[in-house]
Amino acid sequence: MKQRTFARPAESLAGLDEIGPCAVCGHRGYRHQDVLWNGLVSEWELTEPEAAYINRQQGTQCLGCGCNIRSIALAKAICASAGFESTLVDLIATAPPDRMLEVNEAGSLNPWLRQFPGHVFASYPQIDLQALSLGDASVDLIIHSDTLEHVPDPMAALTEMKRVLAPKGRAVFTVPIIMGRMSQTRDGLAASYHGAPGDSESDLAVHTEFGADVWAMVMQAGFSRCEMIAFDYPAGIAIVARR
Known part of the structure; x- marks a missing residue:
């Protein structure tokens, strides 16, 4: 399938010492290790700059809490969705009463999300984003991270999330985004899996490249x-979808 192109982001990334304070814990130090492997870079047809910011998204970690850029962007978006301008740790201290559904483990945020009083955790295959076993308007906040690309019908999943969210509810999530392209399905293409080299579990199969x-x-x-919430753009981007 031929990919359409879009405006490409800057090809250089700032040094680790230029990344702002962690939106999870507030720490300012980071370490990095590349995580992409050649096969996945080839399947995704990533340019060198694109591979660089995906590596940074997944492989740059806060020295304080251990969260990577993806999870830090998600934490920033969770706080922003609540109108809160500090860290996720500080938000927990306010104990907001939201009925929260975390689908799969939201990056590395699960230990912090479990501290919220209204937190409920569910994982695939016990829960299917395309057909949620929840009543209409029954949840205030849905959180997941790099899950939607593995769902066969992401539009059905988004529609289901909207259905179960209460008025003024929000879904906060990440997906891997290649900013220089438009989204495409992998239908008809060779199978591609996220995770680690050699992984081929069905739930790791990629259906949509966003x-x-x-x-x-x-x-x-x-x-x-x-709302698109950025932390260390273009490496860290999270989405807030408001009901």
């Missing part, structure tokens, strides 16, 4: 507002 138009899918599913 691009800069991911916001449009959120709006098409019926959400009233979509």
Whole structure:
């Protein structure tokens, strides 16, 4: 399938010492180790700059809490969705009463999310984002991280999330985004799996490669507002979809 192109982000990334304070714990130090392997880079047809910021997204970690850029961006988005301008650790201290559903483990945030009083955890295959076994308007906050690309019908999943969210509820999530492209399905292409080299479990199969138009899918599913929250752009981007 031929990929359409979109405006490409800057090809250089700032040094680790230029990354701002962690949105999880507030620490300012980071370490990095590349995590992509050649096979996945080839399957994804990543350019060198694209591989660099995906590596940074997944392989750059806070020295304080151990969270990577992806999880830190998600934490920033969770706080922003609540109108809170400090860290996730500080948000926990306020004990917001949201009914929270965490689907799979949201990056490395699970130990912190479990501290919220309204937290409920569910993982695949016990829960299917395409057909949630929850009542209408029964949840205030849905959180997941790099899950939607593994769902066969992401539009059905987004529509289900909107259905179960209460008025003013929000879904906060990440997906891998290649900012220089538009989204595409992998239907008809060779199977590709995230995880580690050699992984071939069905739940790690990639069905959608998301691009800069991911916001449009959120709006098409019926959400009233979509916010893109950046931490160390373009490596860290999270999405807030408001009911």
